[in-house]
Amino acid sequence: MQRSFGVLQHQQAMWKPAWLEALSTEKFFVACSFHEHAKKNEKNICCLDCCTSICPHCVSTHRVHRLLQVRRYVYHDVVRLEDLEKLIDCSGVQVICIVYTVCV
Ligand SMILES: [Zn+2]
Numbered sequence: 001m002q003r004s005f006g007v008l009q010h011q012q013a014m015w016k017p018a019w020l021e022a023l024s025t026e027k028f029f030v031a032c033s034f035h036e037h038a039k040k041n042e043k044n045i046c047c048l049d050c051c052t053s054i055c056p057h058c059v060s061t062h063r064v065h066r067l068l069q070v071r072r073y074v075y076h077d078v079v080r081l082e083d084l085e086k087l088i089d090c091s092g093v094q095v096i097c098i099v100y101t102v103c104v
């Protein structure tokens with residue numbers, strides 16, 4: 001089960017796409033500033049095209065973009081590799097996104 005989750009460790013990346021940077025620097029699971037008063041406004045999605053974190057209400061404006069669901073797993077923001085693979089031509093990326101389950 002644990003193996004399907006990964007924290008993205010960008011330090012080891014030789015080639016770092018902008019969205020990977022965003023994934024590791026953007027804040028997730030905080031309230032969306034555009035939808036402050038909406039329910040379920042936690043930003044739990046990363047838009048790979050805008051390199052930003054968005055909430056479910058923002059999705060409509062990013063519909064045509066590549067969106068990656070971010071999950072919370074033991075205080076870490078993680079993504080499922082399967083999700084990532086769907087979005088990205090992944091053979092190279094898998095090397096880049098060194099996956100480790102909840103250390104730090
Ligand atoms: Zn977008």
Ligand SMILES: [Zn+2]
Pocket residue numbers: 032033034035041054055056057058
């Ligand atoms: Zn929003």
